[in-house]
Amino acid sequence: METVILKVENLNVESKGERILENLSFEVKEGEVLTILGPNGAGKTVLLKTLLGVLPYKGKIEWTPPTPHPKDIKIGYVPQRLPFIKDIPMSVGEFFKLKVSSEKEVKEILNSIGLKDYNSPTASSHSSFYSEWVPNILAKKIGDLSSGQFQRILVGWALVGNPQVLLFDEPTTGIDISGQESIYELLEKLRKERNLTILLVTHDLSIVYKLATNCLCLNKKMLCYSVPKELTSERLSQLYGGKIKFYQHSHE
Amino acid sequence: MNSQFLFSLISGIFIGGVAGYLGSLMLSKRMALVGDALGHVALPGIGLALLFGLDVSFGAFLFLLLGIFLIWLFEIKTSLPMEALVGVVFVASLAIGFLIVPEPELLEALFGDISKVSFEMMIASIIFSLLIFLVINRIYPKMILANISEDLAKSEGIKIKKENFIYLLSIAAMVALGVKIVGSLLVGALVIIPAATARNLSKNLKEYYLGSVVLGILSCLFGILLFRLTGLLAGPSIILTSTLFFLISLIFKR
Numbered sequence: 001m002e003t004v005i006l007k008v009e010n011l012n013v014e015s016k017g018e019r020i021l022e023n024l025s026f027e028v029k030e031g032e033v034l035t036i037l038g039p040n041g042a043g044k045t046v047l048l049k050t051l052l053g054v055l056p057y058k059g060k061i062e063w064t065p066p067t068p069h070p071k072d073i074k075i076g077y078v079p080q081r082l083p084f085i086k087d088i089p090m091s092v093g094e095f096f097k098l099k100v101s102s103e104k105e106v107k108e109i110l111n112s113i114g115l116k117d118y119n120s121p122t123a124s125s126h127s128s129f130y131s132e133w134v135p136n137i138l139a140k141k142i143g144d145l146s147s148g149q150f151q152r153i154l155v156g157w158a159l160v161g162n163p164q165v166l167l168f169d170e171p172t173t174g175i176d177i178s179g180q181e182s183i184y185e186l187l188e189k190l191r192k193e194r195n196l197t198i199l200l201v202t203h204d205l206s207i208v209y210k211l212a213t214n215c216l217c218l219n220k221k222m223l224c225y226s227v228p229k230e231l232t233s234e235r236l237s238q239l240y241g242g243k244i245k246f247y248q249h250s251h252e
Numbered sequence: 253m254n255s256q257f258l259f260s261l262i263s264g265i266f267i268g269g270v271a272g273y274l275g276s277l278m279l280s281k282r283m284a285l286v287g288d289a290l291g292h293v294a295l296p297g298i299g300l301a302l303l304f305g306l307d308v309s310f311g312a313f314l315f316l317l318l319g320i321f322l323i324w325l326f327e328i329k330t331s332l333p334m335e336a337l338v339g340v341v342f343v344a345s346l347a348i349g350f351l352i353v354p355e356p357e358l359l360e361a362l363f364g365d366i367s368k369v370s371f372e373m374m375i376a377s378i379i380f381s382l383l384i385f386l387v388i389n390r391i392y393p394k395m396i397l398a399n400i401s402e403d404l405a406k407s408e409g410i411k412i413k414k415e416n417f418i419y420l421l422s423i424a425a426m427v428a429l430g431v432k433i434v435g436s437l438l439v440g441a442l443v444i445i446p447a448a449t450a451r452n453l454s455k456n457l458k459e460y461y462l463g464s465v466v467l468g469i470l471s472c473l474f475g476i477l478l479f480r481l482t483g484l485l486a487g488p489s490i491i492l493t494s495t496l497f498f499l500i501s502l503i504f505k506r
Contacts, residue, residue, distance in 0.1 A: 053406075141456065
């Protein structure tokens with residue numbers, strides 16, 4: 001658990017002459033959940049994209065094993081939203097096929113994201129918190145999925161190829177509370193099952209207290225890097241500007 | 253049935269099919285009107301080809317390359333949206349085209365003339381259609397992923413600029429083939445209507461692109477038969493047949 005999987009030093013990112021990220025340095029160890037907090041426009045999404053290797057940057061981003069292109073370490077990316085996907089008639093199975101993968105792998109992934117294919121008669125009445133039986137899920141049109149199901153499919157898509165790291169951009173935007181809970185339960189389950197390292201952009205403070213091993217407060221510069229317990233009201237109001245009410249959940 | 257008619261029919265079927273296929277990709281990228289705009293960009297090329305007795309597709313293709321190059325150049329020089337630049341290039345081409353195209357041939361340039369398709373032209377149409385088909389087939393999944401999300405595509409290691417360039421060249425080649433059949437004014441419809449119809453009827457990607465191909469073929473087939481039977485202009489006949497399929501699809505829309 002102690003291996004450092006990601007090391008960032010003096011990271012600077014500019015876009016159109018404007019500095020988006022300034023002198024960012026931090027480390028992530030294998031198996032950790034790092035949450036990235038910050039107001040809108042703080043550069044959270046930019047940070048994820050830079051780590052993913054799709055934006056140019058100055059400074060050092062080092063993935064272990066050290067590679068010139070982070071793709072080689074296998075990173076799964078779950079984007080904030082995909083507004084155009086519903087314009088294209090496409091089944092869940094076809095969506096997975098865009099990323100080269102075997103049918104067997106897709107079935108395994110569906111199982112682990114809790115969307116089980118309905119093919120035995122006893123299965124019908126058995127939906128639990130973790131999983132839901134969806135008849136013939138692979139043939140289902142993406143546009144017909146509920147937003148919770150769609151979010152799970154996105155997580156599943158990121159899991160194809162068995163990545164060591166998952167990058168998540170606000171995974172619960174537009175999902176109701178029980179849906180949010182189950183996405184986070186799912187993340188926790190996947191982290192344990194696959195020994196994943198997770199980097200998570202979120203606005204949801206309760207998640208920070210519940211899941212995160214570390215959190216990074218970002219507003220162009222890094223404002224703090226700490227364990228969730230040390231995330232105090234003062235820090236948060238410094239981050240978001242203004243008074244923030246929050247309720248610390250005790251750790252189970 | 254004379255052999256010239258058969259040449260036009262076979263060319264039409266191949267070009268219609270590949271136009272539908274490419275159209276399914278263009279519609280998913282929200283580029284529905286690009287084919288339309290490029291059809292107009294081709295007009296000066298068609299005019300010059302008619303003046304010098306060359307193949308219209310050849311002339312059209314050269315001007316399409318020039319047009320795409322200009323749009324690309326303007327895009328580097330300004331921060332205007334692509335749409336505006338395409339607009340400028342396309343109306344300018346239209347104006348130049350009207351000045352260049354000799355008046356007796358204007359109708360042919362605007363609406364196409366399949367009665368001139370020779371055996372050699374048919375063979376060339378078949379070869380180019382198949383070529384475009386193979387290229388599109390290769391980039392199809394990558395383009396679909398890029399249309400869904402460029403970041404997702406990049407994170408999969410897809411070189412978006414390269415794929416886009418190949419894609420744009422395919423569109424240019426397709427438009428150059430299409431102007432021969434339906435002319436520069438209607439070539440956009442050849443690309444878009446079959447895909448729009450197929451989209452109404454399909455619930456997955458496979459049905460969508462196969463449907464686009466089949467509808468493209470059927471539109472050209474029935475359109476050219478309609479032209480044969482009634483003597484109406486072939487280009488508009490094809491497009492109206494295609495539109496009729498679209499209207500029917502509204503009834504069965506999923």
